[in-house]
Amino acid sequence: MKLHRLVLANYRGIAHREIEFPDHGVVVVCGANEIGKSSMIEALDLLLEFKDRSTKKEVRRVKPTNADVGSEITAEISSGPYRFVYRKRFHKKCETALTLLAPRREQLTGDEAHERVRAMLAETLDTELWHAQRVLQAASTAAVDLSGCDALSRALDIAAADSGADAALSGTEPVLIERIEAEYARYFTPTGRPTGEWSAAISRLAGAEAAAAECAAAVAEVDDRAGRHAALTHRVAELARQRQASGPRLEAARAAAEQLAALTDEAREANLIATAAAATAAASAGVHAARLGLLTEIDTRTATVAGLEAEAAEAADELTTASAAAEACDSALENATRTLTTGQLRVESARRALDHLLDREEADRLRGRLAKVDEIRHERDRVCASLSAVTVDTEVMGRIDDAAAAVDRIAAQLASISTAVEFTSVADIELSAGERRVSLAAGQSWSVTATGPTEVDVPGVLTVRVTPGATALDVQAKYAAAQETLAQALVAGDVADLGAARAEDLRRRELESSRDKLTATLSGLCGDDQVDQLRERLAQLLAGQPGEPDVLTTDGCFDSKAARAELEAAEAARATAAAEHESRRLIAGAAADRCTEASTGLTVLRNNAATQRGELDVATARLARERALVRDEELACAADADMRAQQAAERRLAELNEALAATAPDAVTVELAEAAEATESLEERHRDASRALREISIELAVFGSEGRKGKLDVAETEREHAVDEHARVGRRARAAQLLRSVMTRHRDTTRLRYVAPYRAELQRLGRPVFGPTFEVEVGSDLRINSRTLNETTVPYESLSGGAKEQLGILARLAGAALVAQEDTVPVVVDDALGFTDPDRLAKMGQVLDTVGGQGQVIVLTCSPDRYQGVKGARRIDLHAVH
Template sequence: MKLHRLVLTNYRGITHRDIEFPEHGVVVVSGANEVGKSSMVEALDLLLESKDRSTKKDVKQVKPTHADVGAEVTAEISAGPYRFVYRKRFHKKPETELTVLAPKREQLTGDEAHERVRAMLAETVDLDLWQAQRVLQSAPMTAADLSGCDALSRALDVAAGDAADDPAPGGAVDTLLIDRIEEEFRRYFTATGRPTGEWSAATARLRDAEQQVAQCAAAMAEVDDAVRRHAVLTTDIARIAGESSAAATQLATATRAAEDVAKLRADLDQATLRAQAADTAHTASQTALTERRRSRAEIDERNAAITRLQAESAAAADDLETAAEVKIAADEAAEAAREALTASQQRADTARAAVQRLADREEADRLAARLAAIERHQRELDALSAELATMTLTDKLMAAIEQAAAIVDRAAAAVENASAHVELVATTDLEVTVGDTTVTLDAGGRWEAGISAATGVDVAGVLSLRITPAASAAATQEKLDLVTATLAEALQQAGVDDLVAARTLDLRRQELRAACQQVRAVLEALTVDDSADDLRTRLAAVQQRLPAEDGLFDADPAALEPAAQRLELLEATAAHQEAIRDCETHRKVAEQAGRLLAERELNAARLAQKLQSAQQELAAITERLAEQRALLADDQLALKAETDAEAAAKARATVVQLSEELARHQPEAVAAALADAERSVAVVTARREEAAEALREVAAQLKVFGTEGRKGRLDAAETEREHAQAEFIRVQRRARAAQLLRSVMGRHRDAMRQRYVDPFRGEVERLGRIVFGESFEVDVDSALRIEHRTLGGRTVPYESLSGGAKEQLGIVARLAGAALVAKEDSVPVVIDDALGFTDAGRLTKMAEVFDAVAGDGQVIILTCSPQRYADVRSAHHIELVAG
């Protein structure tokens, strides 16, 4: 297979691209990132594999986002005897076109064209080899697996010597045989070895047949079990009838004994009720007698308590009187302490007010002095600012004056250099007119000047000449005049006559600005905490608090002394604190006296209340005892208690006699026997009913079983099991045979693969030594994957190699496969943006490898760095541009 031409239109970001590839050798397709190099491989795969109406994700992703059009891919390909042009448009108005150019011309469209291309490729191209011969930037760096490539297998068979023994294409025959064996194996097993198809169906049929036989046998066992149960139930019913008669006799005997016990229990209950009534009457009379005695004792106790409470109440009254006297004395002392505290407070307030007046006076003097300083500096600042405001000179204007003066100096120097110089020497006294200037020269006198403009020189009565300087001198003079005018204008704006005056004025302006800044700094320091207005407000507030001058001098002269005032304040404060402590002490004493008086008042009231309650209770008890004696005298109550005690004793004796009689009849044993008899009758009755019901159910089941034909179904199930078992054995033999044949052929195929591993390894080592040196060796497994690399006697697993080494070995392995494959089976080797991890030395060696395999096959390299492949001498370069 060879790719001759590839055209992309509206594919992703590619508007149109048309590339023609050479039929053999290395072609390097280069371009910037995202120019669409990898998209070319993707487009070719979509063209060959996907239909134009496909809605797969990979087809949807290539639709351009900048226009509502369909992506188009066209390719010219040759494969075996065929050469064709194949075009597809996806997404919008999809269509497929095929033009077969050789061996005979054909034109097809739609799905017919798609199927025709798939058939030609299947006939002539090893599609597994086409997918394997790629090194893509998006693929992981795993070892290349070329084991599934039939074209490479045939080439390795030839290289291993099989072609000499069998002139026919033996690799294809072996592959066909293995495919037939695999097809036969798949009739019975899945790819993982689980039963399927005929083998699974036969197994399932046998399993179902055995389950059916088991079910039918279980049904027949159920019939036999029902017959057996019918006989057993008939026998059980006869035996239970005899047990029922014996249980009825036992129940009658137990019932009579229970009736005798019940009569005795009723007599005992009546006697017990009479005994309880006698006990209740005796308890009531005994309680009344006890209550009569307790009332007499309680009256004696109440009399004694009243006498004690009367004494305690008298003592409490004396204590209350004493506490009242103490309370009055404590209140008087506390009032005196409060008056002393008030006097000391007034003294302290007076002393504090005097000290505060002195502090206010000092504060007023300090604020007045500070305000005077602020006002003085403010007047100074106003004066400086006023003088500074009269000056029209500014920094910018001074800079302009300095700049204009410098320009004037440079222009004057230029005029001096460019002007004509005139020198006059007088031989006698004479008067000379130069321009507008008259010059008088004595004999031997000398006069000279520079002339920058046309000037006349006249000597009265002797000569008249005109001096005209060069044009450059005139231009220089004009420039001088211009800049002189500019300087004069700037000086006029500044209000000065010349540069010296401007500099003097600027110096004064700088001094004024510095003085203003200094005065402002002083003002800021004076007003850092408070502004002048705030200070005036504070001064007014302080002055308002001060008394009038006359009133101040009317006071005691000693009071005007600050030290005396402060000493008085200290003494008054100390006296006030002492008065506070005394007042607090007397207050606490008064409070304690009040609490004592309240406690004693409460105690006296409580004792009086107790005395009153005791007197009331004594009166109530005395009244209740008199009422009881009026109803029944104490002697009569004692006699009644004795009579009730005798009646209660007789009633208890009768209860004991009846209880002993009831115990002799053993009521618990009689009740247990009755319960056993009733339980036996109930059990026997339930068993008889249960057996009768079970017998009816079994009889009904036997009637149903007789109509189901279970024996016939069992015979049919056993026959089906015999047929299923025979079919199972037949399919089992065929499945085991296919399994064994596949296993044997697999071992044979692995052995054959080991034979052609050596040619592949030899070609890999031949190309690899160009890159890695003569000590390069590799280990290759039966799947043609590189497992280890040996270099300089050191063997390293493939997975442990660096990214650059893996990339290089991957390219070498694919180029080795391309070199071994027959010319008619070759496919393009596609390398997408590889060797990015390769150093400069290895890049040169890899270029030699590309040159070594640049034969009849195609090697297409896609890269954004064409300089990596600059050393490939046989390469054909194609540069891509965006669009």
């Protein structure tokens, strides 16, 4: 197959693209990433494999997202004797058109065109080879599998026969294998599962056996029902006999249960009497015990009241003593408080006097500091005014210095290259040089340096013109420019010459130094404070001064030292008074606490005594009321009689419980329950057996009318026929399976034979790239297993990505070189060799050149420089075809 032309329209992001491919050689299609290089191969697959109305995801995802139009693909292809132009439009207004150019012109549309192209490709194209001959970005390092390519197999068969292989080939082996595969497909699926006739025979036999088994089960069911009928008849008779024998046991159990119930009722009544007697005895004993407790309570409360009254008298005496002591302590505390108040007032007065004196001293210091600040400020303002009148600043002085240096440097250069002309007179003479007049006496000399065109005139005799060379003229021009620059800088500084500029600059630096010193001094005087804040602080201090002094020395002047001494003495006196006051306060508090405690204790004792006296009166009145109703002796006698009645009732209850235990009530109950359960079980089993016997009799009557034995005979006959057919078809299926396995083994042996030609071709193409020691080991599936270089063998999976990529391309090129001319397909390389170094890139380019002469090699890349080594390649730039 050859691809002559490919046209895409509205395909993904491609509005329109048309590319023509030469029949032979390497074509390098280059373009930026995402420009649609890989999309061309994808589009060719969609064109050949899918109908125009297909809704599969492969077709849906190529529809452009920016326009509601259909994607169109057109290709001109040659395959075998056929050459045709094939076009499809997907998504909207779907259309398929085929123009057959050779062997005879023909036009088809729709599904008919699609099927015709499929038929032509099936006849002339090895699809496996077409897909195998692609090196895609996603699998460029994967080992290529060429084992399923029939075109390559045929070429290798021929190559193996030409190389003198032992087995001669007739050329009909592929046809025979196809017929064997077709025969095998009648009986088995590709995975080896039964299908077709063999599956039908297996299914028929399984169905016949299932039907025979079902009929046999039905006949066995009739036999089972007959046997169960006889067994149930015997069981019903046996259960009737057992039910009759269980009656006397149930009657005896019921009589024993009635006797047990009577004795139980009697014991329950005795238990009630014993309980009532116990309650009566407990009540009598409680009443007697309450009377005794009341007597004890009266005695206890009488003693308690007497003790509380004695304690209250003692507490009253203690309260009188504590009150007197508390009054004395309170008086002493008042005196200490007055002393402390006097000391506090003295301290405040002394501190106020000291604060006034300190403020006055600070105000004096601030006056002097502010006066100094004002003086320095005035001086700095004067210096700044003088500095502002100076016109030569740092920048201007720099310009003047630079210009003067340039003038001096160029003047020296000009002097070194200028011509000096000297005149010596032999008689008195007068010369003129420009506007200058020079008189020379006999024997006197005069010279002039010609830095520019210069004329010296001897009036009435001669005129001498001295013209410097071009270099001197250039330097002269630079000298004039430098002088102009210097003049401009002097004008900017408002000075006459360089000396005046330097004097002015020195004056400026001196003034700046004075200004900086004054500024530093001013900053030191002010510190972190602002001058306005200092003036405000001085005003506050002056406003806070009193009219008269608070502290005076002996000579009548203010004295902060005396004021500080007075403050210290006042604070010491206040501290002594405060300590005395605190001591008196603690003593007075303790005395008050003792007085309060004594008063509280007395109140509590009096309240307790009153409470106990009231409770004693209540208990005495209660005893009098109770004795008026029942005397103490009567309560004792009633309690004793009730106790004796309780003991008699408990003895009667114990006797009845012993009699009840002797009858074994649990055993009687269990026997009654077991007898009743056994009788009920026999009744239920007899009913169930009778019902089952009736149902089986009905089923046997129904079975007799179904003819199950006849159905079993028919099913067994069908099974025998199915067995015969299964054996007959099975022999054919196993024969086809055996023949296929033998031919497959033979084909594998043949593949091992033609691995050698493929390996030889691969090594021939690879040695220019890897070197003369390059060898490969190829398996029967034509996959590369290992590579050997310099007698070092490395498995394919252990090779680097670049080596794998190179071997993958060489394997496809070897296949393309081996297949017959009519079976050749394009080799597509999609942006490969990205892992390859420059040296091997050049060598791979030579191999591509070699194979490109036999067929088509299409290279898609975003880096065309990789393939510069392909000398005969035709380059197509996708930017030019958009």
